[in-house]
Amino acid sequence: MKYLGLPGGRLARRRARRVTRLLGAVAIFAVTALALALTQRETAAPEAATAQDQDVFEIALPGQDDEPLALTPGGETGQPRLPFEPLVPGRHASKVGSNVNWTPVTVAPGDNLSLIFSRLKLSKRDLHRIVEADRERRELRNLRPGQVIRIDADDGELNRLIVELDALNSLWFERTANGYSSRIETVEPEVRVAAATTSITHSLFVDGQHAGLSDAMIMKLTDIFGWDIDFALDIRKNDHFSVIYEEVYKDGLLVKPGRILAAEFVNRGTSHRAVLYTNGQGESAYYSEDGKAMRKAFLRTPVNFTRISSKFNLGRRHPILNTIRAHRGVDYAAPMGTPIRATANGSVRSVGKSGGYGLAIELQHGRAYSTLYAHMSRFAKGIKRGMSVKQGQIIGYVGKSGLATGPHLHYEFRVNGVHRNPLTVELPKAEPLDKRYLTDFRSRTAPFMAQLDTLYATSGQPDPQLLAELDPASLAGVPNRSRN
Numbered sequence: 001m002k003y004l005g006l007p008g009g010r011l012a013r014r015r016a017r018r019v020t021r022l023l024g025a026v027a028i029f030a031v032t033a034l035a036l037a038l039t040q041r042e043t044a045a046p047e048a049a050t051a052q053d054q055d056v057f058e059i060a061l062p063g064q065d066d067e068p069l070a071l072t073p074g075g076e077t078g079q080p081r082l083p084f085e086p087l088v089p090g091r092h093a094s095k096v097g098s099n100v101n102w103t104p105v106t107v108a109p110g111d112n113l114s115l116i117f118s119r120l121k122l123s124k125r126d127l128h129r130i131v132e133a134d135r136e137r138r139e140l141r142n143l144r145p146g147q148v149i150r151i152d153a154d155d156g157e158l159n160r161l162i163v164e165l166d167a168l169n170s171l172w173f174e175r176t177a178n179g180y181s182s183r184i185e186t187v188e189p190e191v192r193v194a195a196a197t198t199s200i201t202h203s204l205f206v207d208g209q210h211a212g213l214s215d216a217m218i219m220k221l222t223d224i225f226g227w228d229i230d231f232a233l234d235i236r237k238n239d240h241f242s243v244i245y246e247e248v249y250k251d252g253l254l255v256k257p258g259r260i261l262a263a264e265f266v267n268r269g270t271s272h273r274a275v276l277y278t279n280g281q282g283e284s285a286y287y288s289e290d291g292k293a294m295r296k297a298f299l300r301t302p303v304n305f306t307r308i309s310s311k312f313n314l315g316r317r318h319p320i321l322n323t324i325r326a327h328r329g330v331d332y333a334a335p336m337g338t339p340i341r342a343t344a345n346g347s348v349r350s351v352g353k354s355g356g357y358g359l360a361i362e363l364q365h366g367r368a369y370s371t372l373y374a375h376m377s378r379f380a381k382g383i384k385r386g387m388s389v390k391q392g393q394i395i396g397y398v399g400k401s402g403l404a405t406g407p408h409l410h411y412e413f414r415v416n417g418v419h420r421n422p423l424t425v426e427l428p429k430a431e432p433l434d435k436r437y438l439t440d441f442r443s444r445t446a447p448f449m450a451q452l453d454t455l456y457a458t459s460g461q462p463d464p465q466l467l468a469e470l471d472p473a474s475l476a477g478v479p480n481r482s483r484n
Helices: 007-051 113-119 125-132 205-211 215-225 435-454 464-470 472-476
Strands: 057-059 070-071 103-106 149-156 157-164 171-178 179-186 190-199 240-250 254-269 269-278 285-286 307-310 330-333 340-341 344-352 359-365 370-381 396-397 408-415 418-420
Touching: 125 157, 125 179, 157 359, 179 285, 190 205, 205 215, 215 240, 215 254, 215 269, 254 435, 269 435, 344 370, 359 396
Parallel strands: none
Antiparallel strands: 057 070, 103 149, 149 157, 157 171, 171 179, 190 240, 240 254, 254 269, 269 285, 307 330, 330 408, 340 396, 344 359, 359 370, 370 396, 370 408, 408 418
């Protein structure tokens, strides 16, 4: 039989080349395995050190792996900050790691977690698992445009996810053997005391903003004095106010306004003062200088910052019917949809269409008092006859239903069924502070009242030295706390 293979010499040489290639591959594999083992030994030491030392740890900035950034609990490094800052330095050092590359995602209008996972090519299995981990809080189902999510993933698998709930709180999800765990992390903020003082020459908001107050802080001011001052009617040029308040900082940046600690509003020459105080039961509220609660049984006005278009007048000519018809309430002109608030705690006596009143709600406040709100565009969700409402609760929205020439709220105030002028009726007195706390109240609030006395400097600006002496905890902390 004739041999059809290659000649012996050529066959031997080919076999030799195959053996050489095989030995080379084995050598490369061995070298790679040795290098990997050495790398793991080198990286194990820093991790062990981190577990022992909870005060300092290292995180490499993306793109700067050759120069780790040392972080301390104080956060002062002199180096550029990380794309996000670890929320609890030290405690989560081993979890953050030096090789994590967080991907920040800003939620766009119409976005949801499924779309975000799809864009980042993350697995649907991880999507279902992390949604399951969020079943109680449901934050991932209610993402808001502008909200920031940070994602740590490898090859389409999600390791960790952080949802920023607000400036100080984040929701963390982390992979476990059975899915994902979740926890809330809170950054301890820095709280500073600030003050502002100004006279009204344009409007409350314009002049308040010029004095350095945010809209939110101005609204807090109106909430405090809203029982005594009708901010829709009573404000006059040259009224002035002073506010001592908290500012909340994170990493040296102002993130939100805090509480108002003390304030004064001089309206039409009459001074109204309020100060925050926490009694021995841990209940915080605003009180006048003599210990009377600022919160009254009734708000003066059911809508914010509108104008009076028609006052209480028993001989008014009706603008539509053109007849003399008593106007037994006050009309507040306001844009369509302006929220309407219940002026006191009570129950819904009636709700629905009511002749010329249009869409109207009547509230009963105990035996003697009742209020009526008319010409609404719609009722607040869930409002029904017989239900209880709280003071300040939104019950409906300004409209022009019924006999109305334009959008406004018609508001009536009745005492034992008799109509009274809402602007001038004497409201029930405020409850005073319990006598047990009066001595403590006076001693703790005296420095803040003194600050209001001296807040105006010659330049019209707060005195920084005086502010530095104030301790918010002395007002709103435990009353038995000793003062330095």
